[in-house]
Amino acid sequence: MTGCSVDHTHASVGDELPARVGVVGAGVIGAAWTARWALCGVDVVVADPSPSAAGYVATTVAAARAAWQRLGLLPGDEAVADAGITSGASGTVTVLAPDAGAAAAADGAQLICECVPERLEVKQSAYAEIEAGAAADAVIASSTSGIRPSELQVGMVRPERLVVGHPFNPVYLLPLVEVVAGARTCEQAVERATQWFTAAGMAPLRVRSEIDGFLADRLLEALWREALWLVHDGVATVAEIDEVMRLGFGLRWAQMGVFQTYATAGGEGGFRQFVEHFAPTLNLPWTKLTDVPTMTPEFVEALVRQAEQQADGRSVAELCAARDRNLADMLLALEANEWGAGRCLAALRRRLSSRYHLPR
Known part of the structure; x- marks a missing residue:
């Protein structure tokens, strides 16, 4: 990895959570990232060219909220408005107009989650837009499931800011996120992304060798x-x-x-x-x-x-709802036994207890 030139004037490794997250691409992964960040109290701005993006994000956030209520991470009386989360201690969700572009989502965000289709040229085009709007101290985390970050970095103005943060569906329930650095990635960018993922209840796993498909x-x-x-x-x-x-x-x-x-x-x-x-x-x-x-x-x-x-x-929505209920209950069982992913749930519960006034 190269030396770091990321400016830390507005953010540091010690920050608990990013104040604002930009999400570029509101498919299955992008919408679920949006839900996890928002339910942790982070303001999220989403960019996607699809006219149906706002509806899909709202549906995903609602599903995530139901799952977190089943886990006891949220009080049961909060509601989700059509435009996003607007009540309680959750972060706000803003889905931009289809023609707004990735730069608008990156503007003012400390972390930008790139979730565009799994094609190298599409991702590299997205980075050009993101960098046009991103602050100097912003970190870009790609959700790619297998493209090497060194390939993603080609053509970037500030490649040191890019890391891979590969999550697993549904992102709002499964804690694992593979963190991979490219040849030009700054170690401080990796540390900041890792710390933020951890604060959001994730379990970052550093992939030490940059290989196709990761682990x-x-x-x-x-x-x-x-x-x-x-x-x-x-x-x-x-x-x-x-x-x-x-x-x-x-x-x-x-x-x-x-x-x-x-x-x-x-x-x-x-x-x-x-x-x-x-x-x-x-x-x-x-x-x-x-x-x-x-x-x-x-x-x-x-x-x-x-x-x-x-x-x-059964529809896909019905299957996903059953999946979420089962995953939530399995996580609760693992938490009760202080085992595996249950430890991640316990840590997240501790972080959210004061925000949502959860019983200890």
Whole structure:
């Protein structure tokens, strides 16, 4: 990383939360970032060219508010107006007119969350607009799920201010955010972004090596490839694969991950015994490794048809609502056991207790 030239006149690493956040791109991730920041008390300004952006952001904030009320992070009598959050101690949400542009969202923001589509040229174009409106001390955090920050920095006037802050859907509930620095990123920008994410109840994980896909997506892609092959080859259906995950190892992963789960599978011998017993199976030709099935129109239609059958008439909104309720209750259970993501929830509860007058 290069030396830092970010001006800290108006912000410092010691600040609890940014006073204002700009969000560029109001899709699934951008709208959810907006909700998390606002519910933490931060004023958020959102830029998106879509005429439906304001409605989508309002719907997402409402879903996030319901989830946080279920978690006990918010009092139950606050309301969300059509234009955003306007009551209580929450931050305000302003969704700009479709033609306002990214510079307007960046104006006055200490942190700008870039959430535009996952194409390098689109992101680099967004940075040009963002930098035209951003203050000298602003940090830009890209939500890219796999593009290296060094590639994103090409063409930037102040590349030292850009970091990757890759969150997970739904951002207002899942605490992990992968933090990745590019070759020209300033360490102070990384520290500021990390501190702000932490103050918002996130669990920043510093990815020490700049690699495509970072950590999480490389793991997810391996599972995704194998799942696609199983459907492609007629071995299993979409629903059967999901049953295997959600009724089996998915429940273990939610609390212990892969390695700790296997440590418990080794009996009294722990992880060493597990490796000695099961390592030979790694040489069996079970997986398709890195081969990917061709996504022909016929295969795509088969996937879609099975996914729709699995939904059994439930809309995406209904599925997301069920997901949020389940995640909230799982987080509460983990919090009660002082384990995993529950620790992040406990820390966020402590931070919000005075703001929302929560019971201790």
